[in-house]
Each structure stands twice: as structure tokens, then as C-alpha cells.
Amino acid sequence: MLYEGVLRKMKTEIGNPIQYFLVFENDFINMNQALDKEVQIDFIKFQCLNCGRDLPIFRQGFCKTCFFETPLAGDWIMKPELSTAHLDKADRDLEFEKKMQLQPHIVYLANSSNVKVGVTRKSQVPTRWIDQGAHEAIEIMEVPNRYLAGITEVALKAHVSDKTSWQKMLKNDIEDVDLVEWREKLKSSIPEETIAYFINDKQETLLEFPVLQYPEKVKSLNLDKTPSYKGTLKGIKGQYLIFDDNTVFNVRSSEGYFVGINIS
Known part of the structure; x- marks a missing residue:
């Protein structure tokens, strides 16, 4: 067909x-x-x-012109720590950026090729994990805006990767890890500004791919x-x-x- x-x-x-x-x-x-x-x-x-x-x-x-103009491709999307809507400051379109940035965000750990830290809107759980090919994931933090999620991710990147090896992910060259243990190990590296949002009681989500x-x-x-x-x-x-x-x-x-x- x-x-x-x-x-x-x-x-x-x-x-x-x-x-x-x-x-x-x-x-x-x-x-x-x-x-x-x-x-x-x-x-x-x-x-x-x-x-x-x-x-x-x-x-x-996007074509080249639109990539540099549309708010759908702002730098804050790939780098949440650059978010400024909470300061009432626009990047490309403040109304759109407020809608996207000023909502609950999750900082998480996922295992697709290795343990990595990431950020997504709460409404995108577990979609974000699926898109990354993660066979297991767990929430670390739930914060009220994208900026706070971003600065937490930056702090944790000093101790755990924020990248996925897509080749290893596709070959299923991975091993199971204890993400609850990883979450506890990383707790001491969370910034003082966001530690109050730490999640203690979430368990791993397991994902099965076709x-x-x-x-x-x-x-x-x-x-x-x-x-x-x-x-x-x-x-x-x-x-x-x-x-x-x-x-x-x-x-x-x-x-x-x-x-x-x-x-x-």
C-alpha cells in the first residue's frame, strides 16, 4: 500500500x-x-x-531561514539552562516561550546505551524516553520551569553523560543498571536552588520496543x-x-x- x-x-x-x-x-x-x-x-x-x-x-x-527565525528552534530547546521566560525576557517569541518553558519539567536518568541525564516537559513522559530508545528510565526532579531543570542538568553532567550512543542503542549493546541507586548517588550534586524538588519515591519505568x-x-x-x-x-x-x-x-x-x- x-x-x-x-x-x-x-x-x-x-x-x-x-x-x-x-x-x-x-x-x-x-x-x-x-x-x-x-x-x-x-x-x-x-x-x-x-x-x-x-x-x-x-x-x-526547517529550512535555513525558518531555523533561525521560528521559536520552535530556539537555543533554549537544546540547552534548557538558556531559558529566560521566567525572567519575562524573550528569545524569539515570549508568549510561545512562556507557554513551553513555564510548565512542570522533569529531570531524569535514562539508560539507552549508557546512563544519561536529560530534561523534558512533564507532559512528555514517557514519550521522551521512548524517542531516545531508553529501555529503562527514572525521574530525579520535578521543577516548575525549564530553567531550573536546565541548571540541574548542567550540574549533573559533571558526573554522568548527557549523550546517547545511537549505534549502541540500536544494536541493543546495553546492560541493566540500578537507576534508583544512580539517583541517590547523584543527589549530593544537585544545586541548592533545586534540591527541594528532588523525588524520592519514583521507581524505574521499563520500556519494550518492537x-x-x-x-x-x-x-x-x-x-x-x-x-x-x-x-x-x-x-x-x-x-x-x-x-x-x-x-x-x-x-x-x-x-x-x-x-x-x-x-x-
Whole structure:
């Protein structure tokens, strides 16, 4: 069956396993139902997620102009410690930034390739963990705004990574760890400004991904270099599609690409 539309990160539903959906303007695909089927992906054109024009995607699904103008790509998104809405100070659009920054945020530990610290809006739990391919995660703090989450993350990065090795995550080259123990170990490194928000009673969340076969080696599909690709879908983890020939396709990093997808 043929589907066409602009790629955005896959929607997910918690379950055993997690359910994945590619959502287009007038249609959607439950990607779990495509497991063990042949999937062909054909690049058709660009479609910037902000202006909608057929211009090369620069970053995060946006053309170059929109990336440097839209509030959806402000520096505070990748670096929460740069948030300024709590000071009534705008980066690009104060109304939007207040809506996004001045809400409860979670500082968490996740294990996808190694233990890492991260930040997300409370409303994005457990979606953020799923998108990172974490098979276990735990909350450390719940703070009232993004800035406080950001300065906590910065303090903890001196003691634990804030990066994921996506290759190890996709090969499932990971080991179980005790995240409750890690949380307690990091408690003494939390800034005085946020220690009152420490969470004592949360347990680990375990996540199961729909993967039939993990790749032995990882070959990343780039639609700029390979505009047409066909393979048998063997798994979905994080925001990646995993195919039988060790090819992996990062849907999120391909946002803004208008594609045709044929499943047979």
C-alpha cells in the first residue's frame, strides 16, 4: 500500500511493545503492522515544517531561514539552562516561550546505551524516553520551569553523560543498571536552588520496543544520498526504523522530507 506525506517524528503509544505511528496530513501508518514486510521509501521533495516551502532542510525539519527565525528552534530547546521566560525576557517569541518553558519539567536518568541525564516537559513522559530508545528510565526532579531543570542538568553532567550512543542503542549493546541507586548517588550534586524538588519515591519505568532483529552493524540511510530505498522492516526503536540489511533510518532527523512509502 502506498502512502505519501511529509515526515515528522513518529507518534508513540506506551504498551508491550510500544506502538509506533507515522502520521501524515490525511493518513497514518501503524508501523508495528509493517514488521517483517517490505518497505520502500522514496524521497519526493522538501517541505519545511514551518513555511511549507520546497527548500532544503537545514536542521530539525526547517529550512535555513525558518531555523533561525521560528521559536520552535530556539537555543533554549537544546540547552534548557538558556531559558529566560521566567525572567519575562524573550528569545524569539515570549508568549510561545512562556507557554513551553513555564510548565512542570522533569529531570531524569535514562539508560539507552549508557546512563544519561536529560530534561523534558512533564507532559512528555514517557514519550521522551521512548524517542531516545531508553529501555529503562527514572525521574530525579520535578521543577516548575525549564530553567531550573536546565541548571540541574548542567550540574549533573559533571558526573554522568548527557549523550546517547545511537549505534549502541540500536544494536541493543546495553546492560541493566540500578537507576534508583544512580539517583541517590547523584543527589549530593544537585544545586541548592533545586534540591527541594528532588523525588524520592519514583521507581524505574521499563520500556519494550518492537524489534524482531537487532543490527550487527549500523548503516544509516540518508535520503539526500540514497533517495530510494527498499528493505524488510525488522524493528523500531527510538525514532529509528531497523531493516534486515543492517540499514537504519532516523525518522526524526528526516523531518521535513516529503516521501512516498510503499508497504508490501
